[in-house]
Amino acid sequence: MAQTDGKTPVLVRGDPGVVSPMAPKKTSIMEVWRTLWIESDAMRAPNNMNPADGIFVGQPGCLACEDPDTTTPTPPTITALYNLLQVANIEVQLLPAQYNVNVTPPLLQKAFQHNIEPQTAAGDGYLQADYPGRDVDSVERFWVIRMLGAYEGGVAEDNDPDVADVAPPALGYAPQSTKTTYLFDETIRDYRDMLAGSQSYVVPIGAALDLASAHEALHRFVGNHVRPIPTPPGPADEGIMQNAFVIFTTSAQFTLTDAQIRSVQRLRNPK
Numbered sequence: 001m002a003q004t005d006g007k008t009p010v011l012v013r014g015d016p017g018v019v020s021p022m023a024p025k026k027t028s029i030m031e032v033w034r035t036l037w038i039e040s041d042a043m044r045a046p047n048n049m050n051p052a053d054g055i056f057v058g059q060p061g062c063l064a065c066e067d068p069d070t071t072t073p074t075p076p077t078i079t080a081l082y083n084l085l086q087v088a089n090i091e092v093q094l095l096p097a098q099y100n101v102n103v104t105p106p107l108l109q110k111a112f113q114h115n116i117e118p119q120t121a122a123g124d125g126y127l128q129a130d131y132p133g134r135d136v137d138s139v140e141r142f143w144v145i146r147m148l149g150a151y152e153g154g155v156a157e158d159n160d161p162d163v164a165d166v167a168p169p170a171l172g173y174a175p176q177s178t179k180t181t182y183l184f185d186e187t188i189r190d191y192r193d194m195l196a197g198s199q200s201y202v203v204p205i206g207a208a209l210d211l212a213s214a215h216e217a218l219h220r221f222v223g224n225h226v227r228p229i230p231t232p233p234g235p236a237d238e239g240i241m242q243n244a245f246v247i248f249t250t251s252a253q254f255t256l257t258d259a260q261i262r263s264v265q266r267l268r269n270p271k
């Protein structure tokens with residue numbers, strides 16, 4: 001039996017004696033699912049011995065210093081992204097190893113870059129051109145987002161030292177002019193440790209990296225943040241797209257909004 005509001009007749013096939021106010025319509029439902037492949041790559045560890053890496057100034061344990069949370073960037077994970085995109089009928093999978101050949105150094109042509117500078121700065125230029133090492137492009141019938149576990153973004157947004165930058169730092173970049181989506185390992189670790197001093201709860205570092213990974217990948221669908229944030233916020237600034245909330249909000253508290261579902265489903269293919 002169907003549930004009703006007591007006023008609207010609902011005709012369910014097989015219910016005897018029910019008269020519909022309209023001619024009954026048969027509805028065929030076909031669910032269409034798409035697969036989104038994630039090409040997940042990572043830089044190698046920071047290397048003080050290679051001048052081409054830029055100046056590396058790791059000072060572990062010092063929150064007010066440069067690079068207090070150094071570690072080797074790891075390939076971005078897809079757990080939160082998988083869960084979020086189910087409601088939009090998107091199945092998220094890692095690009096299989098036989099297609100994702102350039103995963104980590106030495107196969108990545110460019111192994112480490114200290115600061116990935118924003119487009120507006122006179123920097124390394126990697127936000128103007130794809131970071132080397134992409135294997136599979138995204139096309140209409142084969143959706144691929146290329147993600148790179150990187151070290152940190154521009155010097156004005158890397159949270160080093162903590163007091164130096166205008167908050168919030170960049171936990172990643174998804175520059176719409178290129179096809180590489182960055183996840184900044186050191187900045188996420190650093191910012192999470194900083195917030196742990198003022199917030200009652202921060203997620204474990206693995207969850208922070210995973211949530212930030214989902215946030216950055218979703219930029220490929222919802223576009224850039226809008227500043228100042230409109231009222232009410234648009235799809236690029238609500239839910240998991242609220243900047244830096246990924247550090248202290250659990251994955252269970254995030255879901256795609258209606259506008260974000262539309263943003264995901266309207267694309268020919270993400271870049």
Ligand SMILES: [Zn+2]
Pocket residue numbers: 215216219225241243
């Ligand atoms: Zn963002």
